[in-house]
Amino acid sequence: MHLPGWRALLPALGVALTAASVQAQTAGTASAPAAEAIPRHDVFTIASPTLAERRTINVYTPPAYAASAGRSFPVLYMPDGGLAEDFPHVANTIDSLIALGAIRPVIVVGIENTQRRRDLTGPTRVASDSAIAPKVGGSADFRRFVREELMPEVRRRYRCSGETSIVGESLAGLFVVETFLLEPKLFDRYIAFSPSVWWNGGELLRTAREGIDRKARTKRVLFLSAANEEQISDGTALMVVTLRTQSPASLDLVYEPRPDLTHGTIFRGMAPTAFARVLR
Numbered sequence: 622m623h624l625p626g627w628r629a630l631l632p633a634l635g636v637a638l639t640a641a642s643v644q645a646q647t648a649g650t651a652s653a654p655a656a657e658a659i660p661r662h663d664v665f666t667i668a669s670p671t672l673a674e675r676r677t678i679n680v681y682t683p684p685a686y687a688a689s690a691g692r693s694f695p696v697l698y699m700p701d702g703g704l705a706e707d708f709p710h711v712a713n714t715i716d717s718l719i720a721l722g723a724i725r726p727v728i729v730v731g732i733e734n735t736q737r738r739r740d741l742t743g744p745t746r747v748a749s750d751s752a753i754a755p756k757v758g759g760s761a762d763f764r765r766f767v768r769e770e771l772m773p774e775v776r777r778r779y780r781c782s783g784e785t786s787i788v789g790e791s792l793a794g795l796f797v798v799e800t801f802l803l804e805p806k807l808f809d810r811y812i813a814f815s816p817s818v819w820w821n822g823g824e825l826l827r828t829a830r831e832g833i834d835r836k837a838r839t840k841r842v843l844f845l846s847a848a849n850e851e852q853i854s855d856g857t858a859l860m861v862v863t864l865r866t867q868s869p870a871s872l873d874l875v876y877e878p879r880p881d882l883t884h885g886t887i888f889r890g891m892a893p894t895a896f897a898r899v900l901r
Contacts, residue, residue, distance in 0.1 A: 659704055660712040667774055671766045677733040681712035683719050683726035695727050695784035700793040702731020714892050724900040730775055741792040745821035760796055786810035790888040792817050810842040810899045814887045818856035826856055829863045842873045844895045848887040849880045
C-alpha cells in the first residue's frame, strides 16, 4: 500500500543520509561511515574465471521476499557494494523507500571491490589516468563478470523477475554510463551520480553518439546527476545534450544537476529521489 505524502519525505531522507556521511567518497575509494547500521543481508562468494579471483557479494532482500514465497522481484546491482563501501546506505535507503510505498520491493546486489580502479575504468591513453592504480582499464572484463557469472548466479539463488537496474557514483558512475552506451540491453534502468566522464580525456563523451541505438524500441531509463565539480558537471551536461538529440523515443532520460552537492554528498543526497523515480 502506498502511503500518502511520501514524495514530501524524500528531501528529508536525502538530507539525513547526507548528514550521516562522515567521509566523502573519492574517485579512488568508496567508504561508508563506520557507525552506519548494516542492514539484514546475505553474503556469498563467487569464483570468477574472468577476473581470476573470488568476489564477495552482499544481497539485501525486501521484507516481502520472505512473506511471498511465489513472488519474483526486480534486482538492483551496484559496484562499490561492500559492507565498508556503499552497500549499507543503499540497502537502508531502499528499505526505507519500500516501507514508504515510494518504490516496489527490490533485491539489492552489492559487488564488493578488490581493485576498484581496475574494474570500473575503460582503456586510457592518458598518463595521469594510468598512474592512479597499478592496473586500470578492466571495465570490459568486469562487465563480462557481471553478465556471464554474477547475474546467472543471482538468478539461480533468488527469485528474480528479470527486471534489472544498476547504480553507481564517480568511477562506478562512469562504468554505469559506459555500460549504457556499449551494452544498453544488459540492464533496464541505469543510475549514475557524478560519473567520471573525464576519463581518457573525455573519450566517452566524444564517442557517445556512435554508441546510441537510435532504433531501439525497448524502454530504458537513464538517470544522471552531477554535483559541483566543473569537470564532471560540464561533461555530464554535454552527455545529456548528445543523448537528448540522438536517442530513440524509447529512452526515458532524467537529468538533475545538483550544484549544491559535492562529490562526497551526491550519492546520499540524490539516492532517494533517483530510486523513487527509477524503481517505482
